[in-house]
């Protein structure tokens with residue numbers, strides 16, 4: 001069974017916010033109704049693009065999306081780790097993304113957030129420990145089997161999960177911004193019908209404090225010895241999940257969605273490495289009794305990532 005072809009992936013319907021929609025209503029649509037909101041390109045998102053690509057190019061060199069072809073694997077993974085750190089620590093980039101969120105979904109005084117995370121997904125062929133023979137690389141793009149991913153220690157990158165399985169708050173919303181045009185093959189897949197329905201999963205084994213000590217963000221692609229030891233909570237019977245849907249975005253466009261949505265990255269064989277940014281945010285008032293939160297039908301993770309979230313200096 002192949003992750004990339006085991007189900008027909010349809011196009012995800014994205015919602016738009018009408019002018020004048022209040023932050024409370026916008027978060028309600030995301031958290032209570034499970035809507036996945038499309039944000040168009042804006043002046044602020046163009047600044048995000050400019051700054052992010054500046055960092056990425058400084059680390060990877062010219063044509064970063066093709067760096068996987070010219071760099072040896074350890075060197076490529078080193079660049080991934082370095083770029084993630086630079087973007088994680090860039091306060092200006094962080095503030096631009098916070099501006100986008102606070103313009104529509106959050107209050108500046110109430111927002112708690114995790115700094116921006118760069119995601120880097122090269123074509124699956126370049127992730128294998130041993131490069132494919134030239135004749136194997138040629139021709140039509142072949143789906144990769146789950147067993148091949150497992151042998152290469154790559155399954156955690158492509159698991160189907162809710163971010164709440166990682167002890168992220170039920171009130172959390174995520175923004176995911178495309179750093180270049182993406183389509184259904186190299187965006188990622190959602191399973192919207194499971195937003196309010198349980199799936200079998202192993203989140204009960206996840207403890208945030210243990211995970212932070214063993215793995216932490218940024219080690220997953222750069223240190224496989226550690227990542228193999230760690231638990232990446234996921235849906236257990238992936239083949240039983242129905243109707244995945246992926247999406248298309250132009251560069252600088254974004255989606256906002258509940259962290260409780262079931263989703264996962266699919267291995268792709270597009271020519272260019274996928275680069276994207278995402279950030280997680282929670283509104284403080286949603287954490288109060290009776291506050292907005294997504295339904296929890298199956299998440300049994302322990303601990304809370306909220307302890308590491310930041311407040312905006314206002």
Ligand SMILES: [Fe+2]
Pocket residue numbers: 161162163263
């Ligand atoms: Fe995720």
